[in-house]
Each structure stands twice: as structure tokens, then as C-alpha cells.
Amino acid sequence: MLCCTIELKSVTASFRNPEFQNFHKSFPLPPPTALIGLAGAALGYSPRQAQDFFDTNGFRAGVSGKGEGMTRDLWKYDRLTGTGSSIILRELYVNTHYRLVFGSENHAAVEQLRQAFDRPFYALTLGQSDSLAKVMQTTLTDAVTDGRTLENTLVEGDIVPAILEQVLYGGTFALSLSTSDPIAYQLPTRFQYKSDYGMRTVAKRKLFSFVGPKVTFQNQTFPGVQVGDVFVPLFAL
Amino acid sequence: MKTNSLTITYLSKVSFASLNGGDKEVDNIVTIKKVTLDNGDQLPYLSSQAVRRALRDKLEELGWAVSPVAKASEDKGAAKTSLDPAQYIDDDLFGFMDAAKGKDAEKGKATVRTSPVRVEALLALTKYQEDLDFGTNYMAKKVEGGQPNIFETEIHSGIYRGTILIELDRVGAGEGFEKTGKLSADERAKRVQGLIDAFQTMWSSGRQSRFLADISPKFMAAACMNSKNPIFLEAVRTDRNGQVDVAALQTVLSDYDQFITSSVLATQEGVFGKAEGVVSLKDGFSAIKQWIRDYYAAN
Numbered sequence: 001m002l003c004c005t006i007e008l009k010s011v012t013a014s015f016r017n018p019e020f021q022n023f024h025k026s027f028p029l030p031p032p033t034a035l036i037g038l039a040g041a042a043l044g045y046s047p048r049q050a051q052d053f054f055d056t057n058g059f060r061a062g063v064s065g066k067g068e069g070m071t072r073d074l075w076k077y078d079r080l081t082g083t084g085s086s087i088i089l090r091e092l093y094v095n096t097h098y099r100l101v102f103g104s105e106n107h108a109a110v111e112q113l114r115q116a117f118d119r120p121f122y123a124l125t126l127g128q129s130d131s132l133a134k135v136m137q138t139t140l141t142d143a144v145t146d147g148r149t150l151e152n153t154l155v156e157g158d159i160v161p162a163i164l165e166q167v168l169y170g171g172t173f174a175l176s177l178s179t180s181d182p183i184a185y186q187l188p189t190r191f192q193y194k195s196d197y198g199m200r201t202v203a204k205r206k207l208f209s210f211v212g213p214k215v216t217f218q219n220q221t222f223p224g225v226q227v228g229d230v231f232v233p234l235f236a237l
Numbered sequence: 238m239k240t241n242s243l244t245i246t247y248l249s250k251v252s253f254a255s256l257n258g259g260d261k262e263v264d265n266i267v268t269i270k271k272v273t274l275d276n277g278d279q280l281p282y283l284s285s286q287a288v289r290r291a292l293r294d295k296l297e298e299l300g301w302a303v304s305p306v307a308k309a310s311e312d313k314g315a316a317k318t319s320l321d322p323a324q325y326i327d328d329d330l331f332g333f334m335d336a337a338k339g340k341d342a343e344k345g346k347a348t349v350r351t352s353p354v355r356v357e358a359l360l361a362l363t364k365y366q367e368d369l370d371f372g373t374n375y376m377a378k379k380v381e382g383g384q385p386n387i388f389e390t391e392i393h394s395g396i397y398r399g400t401i402l403i404e405l406d407r408v409g410a411g412e413g414f415e416k417t418g419k420l421s422a423d424e425r426a427k428r429v430q431g432l433i434d435a436f437q438t439m440w441s442s443g444r445q446s447r448f449l450a451d452i453s454p455k456f457m458a459a460a461c462m463n464s465k466n467p468i469f470l471e472a473v474r475t476d477r478n479g480q481v482d483v484a485a486l487q488t489v490l491s492d493y494d495q496f497i498t499s500s501v502l503a504t505q506e507g508v509f510g511k512a513e514g515v516v517s518l519k520d521g522f523s524a525i526k527q528w529i530r531d532y533y534a535a536n
Binding site: 009010011012068069070071072073074075077078079080081087089092094095118119120121122123124125128129130131132133134135197 | 238242258259260270271272273274275280282284285286289306307308309314315316332347349351352355356357358360400402404463464465466467468470471496
């Protein structure tokens with residue numbers, strides 16, 4: 001499998017959790033559909049075309065990283081209906097640094113993706129349309145390895161039992177800095193589109209876990225790619 | 238490779254300001270928007286939506302007709318503009334979305350123009366020092382001579398950093414121009430140069446009556462690119478003496494050399510020193526306008 005790795009930085013980033021309405025809570029990392037959307041923007045594809053591109057080429061993906069801080073940005077807007085203004089609070093991660101990986105057996109598709117991230121069709125953004133992303137570096141690699149240590153990353157399935165099991169092997173761990181947030185989510189992985197840019201409905205979900213602080217597994221490995229000094233585990237898109 | 242974008246990362250010097258109101262935490266303290274870093278430091282910022290508003294207001298002040306704002310098409314939607322990018326510069330540069338339903342209340346028929354201009358928030362490089370301006374008012378009193386109400390306003394002073402990226406190939410073309418066709422090269426160039434003028438003299442309207450603040454750029458790193466990448470995004474910074482780290486910017490220019498068509502570093506000497514390789518703001522803006530003329534003359 002050939003993989004394209006992309007290192008990104010941004011000043012702000014927000015990946016909206018659709019369960020929340022007036023308070024736009026953000027996932028800690030871009031979920032699978034956000035990764036597809038980001039690649040679609042780089043390729044110049046519509047949301048539906050981007051999804052088809054990933055389906056056709058059987059891509060695997062991975063993402064690791066975090067921000068240096070966050071805020072709850074206040075939006076105040078007037079509907080001009082005479083009922084006054086409304087507000088929305090949106091969580092924004094600040095000064096972020098992410099490593100993304102996209103891998104496929106179709107090498108031409110991976111190289112196409114790398115070229116797209118080098119020269120994106122649309123300016124890349126992370127969440128809202130002004131959260132500009134800077135592409136620091138792109139590389140191609142076929143070095144998929146097994147890693148034991150996960151930190152600030154996204155993995156398939158519910159990771160919590162596996163983390164707790166590390167106690168049996170004398171390991172130490174911390175689940176999350178903010179223990180009020182869930183770790184495992186049923187995230188959308190596919191949408192049904194009415195047209196290229198039209199309304200969409202969730203067509204498929206899969207269980208994923210957001211891993212926060214570092215945990216080293218004594219009895220389990222994860223296939224992934226080393227991007228600099230960061231290990232990025234891969235999952236099926 | 239063809240040139241397609243213009244990116245500018247800039248520094249503004251804000252001397253004494255309460256730039257952008259945050260969510261109220263205490264009833265009689267008027268807060269400013271801040272991000273909280275993992276180490277506990279708080280950095281004030283002017284949101285990207287406020288920067289857009291500042292640019293739009295400035296365009297109007299400079300004589301451009303801006304798109305009239307009207308009620309939303311949907312009951313719970315936000316107000317919308319005329320959605321006419323051929324006629325109005327702000328609909329062209331800043332894009333729009335109207336979530337109106339189609340025939341027979343069919344959903345998913347939004348009218349969208351993806352903004353070819355992206356503006357990041359203006360984020361302070363120095364932390365909030367808990368400074369508060371003390372004030373009193375009589376606004377809530379029905380009779381004259383009553384006890385005044387006290388209130389406090391969070392204020393901050395420091396250097397702020399922001400970024401603008403303009404997708405030159407999408408200005409005056411694409412979504413919203415299906416009926417009229419893309420604008421003439423001359424008009425497209427005028428609009429982008431108009432935006433640059435607004436940017437050079439940018440002024441935020443928030444709380445300026447009590448805290449007059451200048452958010453116009455005092456240093457900028459700009460590049461005309463064949464890749465839509467905001468290469469200076471996090472790289473423009475100041476050292477301990479408050480001077481711009483020009484050496485760091487030279488490494489950015491070197492790292493992204495193959496993607497850069499032209500570049501310029503420009504400063505206002507009254508605020509930052511002028512290191513080698515850095516020109517005056519006047520010359521910097523002249524260079525940017527020439528890039529714009531050259532781009533549209535060739536496209």
C-alpha cells in the first residue's frame with residue numbers, strides 16, 4: 001500500500017459534532033467524513049465526487065494531532081425578523097498541528113492526492129471556511145508499520161476496554177484530560193447525496209475512539225505510518 | 238505552474254483596545270474574546286467574522302456598492318444579502334449561502350458561492366494581562382441624579398497576527414456567474430485591488446467610540462503563489478525586543494520556493510524596524526497591486 005502523508009498547521013480548527021445545535025461542540029480531531037471533505041477540496045471535487053473517489057480506490061486513512069488551546073467563539077447574528085438577535089457558540093481549537101495519512105493500493109490515486117495537497121484546487125480549511133490550513137509537507141511512503149503507542153489520534157472501534165486492560169500488564173494510562181467527554185463515537189463514514197452539492201443524509205456509521213494522552217499497549221499493535229516523530233494508526237475509510 | 242492565489246500574513250499593533258465582545262461571564266464586566274492555551278495563558282482575538290465585517294464596511298466606505306441585506310429565506314435562517322456577485326463586490330469576494338427550499342418545499346436547494354477570500358482571526362501574540370477599564374453609567378436610571386451603575390471593560394494591548402488568502406482564479410468567476418459569465422479582467426483586478434485598499438486601511442467598528450484602535454497592517458509577509466497555501470500563517474512572529482523575526486520568514490520563502498511566483502516583506506518603520514530585505518508598506522502594497530494587474534492581464 002502506498003501512503004500519502006500530509007502535515008498541516010492552522011490557527012483555528014473546528015470539527016462540528018452534529019449532536020449539538022446552538023452550541024457547536026467540536027470533535028478533537030477531524031472525523032472520517034471531514035478527512036474526505038478536506039481531500040475533496042484539495043482535488044476540486046464536490047462532496048459526492050470526493051466520496052466516490054475514496055470508495056473507488058479503497059483508501060485507508062489516519063489522523064493524529066492536537067491544538068495548543070481552545071475557545072468558545074461567540075457568533076451573534078440578526079435574522080431581521082424583528083425578534084432580535086440570536087447567538088451561537090462554537091468550539092475552536094487553536095494553533096493546531098495535524099498529521100494525516102491516506103493509503104491505497106492504487107498508487108496513481110495516492111499520487112494524485114499528493115499533488116492535490118501540494119497544489120490544492122480550493123484553499124484548504126479545517127471546519128469553518130476561514131480556518132485556513134497550511135500544508136507544511138507532503139510525502140509518499142510504503143512503510144506501513146505496527147505501532148504500540150497511541151497519542152492524540154483516532155482509531156477504529158471502542159478503545160476503552162483495551163486501555164483499561166493495560167493495568168493487568170503493569171501499564172499506566174490516562175483516558176482524557178476532560179473526562180466529561182465521551183471517547184468512543186458512532187461517526188458517519190458515508191453520506192447519501194441528492195446531488196453533487198445537494199442535501200445529504202447519513203448512510204453509514206462506524207465506531208471510532210478519540211485517544212487523548214499517550215498510552216502504550218503491551219499486548220496489541222496497530223497498523224499505521226510514522227510521520228516524523230508521530231505514529232498515525234490507519235483505519236478503513 | 239500557473240499563479241492562482243495571493244496570501245498575506247500581517248501584524249497589527251493594537252495600543253489600547255476592546256476589539257471583539259465575548260460571551261458574558263459576569264453581568265457588569267464586558268469581556269473580550271480570548272483563546273485559552275494549555276498552559277493557562279489567554280490570548281485575545283478578533284474573530285474571522287469580525288475581520289470580514291471590517292473589510293466589508295471599509296469597502297463601502299471606499300465607495301463600493303455593497304449587497305443589500307434582507308430577511309432569511311428560511312424561518313430560522315440568518316439574514317442574507319442579494320446573492321448577486323456579478324453586481325456586488327462583497328457577494329463576489331466573501332461568498333454566500335441561502336438555504337431556501339426548492340419547489341414544493343424540497344430541501345437541499347441551497348444557493349452557494351464559496352468565498353474566494355479567506356480571512357483568519359486576528360490573534361494576539363501576547364497574553365491578556367487581566368486589565369480592566371472602570372466605567373460608570375446612568376443608562377438604567379429612570380430619574381436624573383440617581384446612583385451610577387459601575388461596569389468594567391476588558392482591555393488589551395499588543396501585537397495581533399492575521400492571515401488573508403485570495404483565490405485570484407475564482408474572483409469574478411464560477412459560482413453565481415453562470416448567467417452573466419465571468420467578469421472582465423479589468424473588473425476582476427479592480428475588485429481585488431479594492432479589497433487590498435480596504436485591507437490597508439482596515440478599521441474595526443466594535444467599541445471604537447471609547448477605545449479607538451487601529452487594526453490595519455503594520456508588517457506584512459505576502460506572496461503570489463501557484464499553490465493555495467497560506468505559507469506565512471504561523472511563521473510571522475516577533476522576538477523579545479518586539480521586532481519581526483525576518484530570518485524565520487526567509488526560511489519560509491526558501492522552503493516554499495517552488496510554489497512562490499513573487500514575494501515581499503513590508504513594514505511601517507514607525508512600528509517595526511526595517512531589516513535587510515524588508516521594504517516600506519507603501520512599496521509592499523504597490524508590489525501586491527502590480528502582481529494583481531499582471532495576473533489578470535495574463536488571465
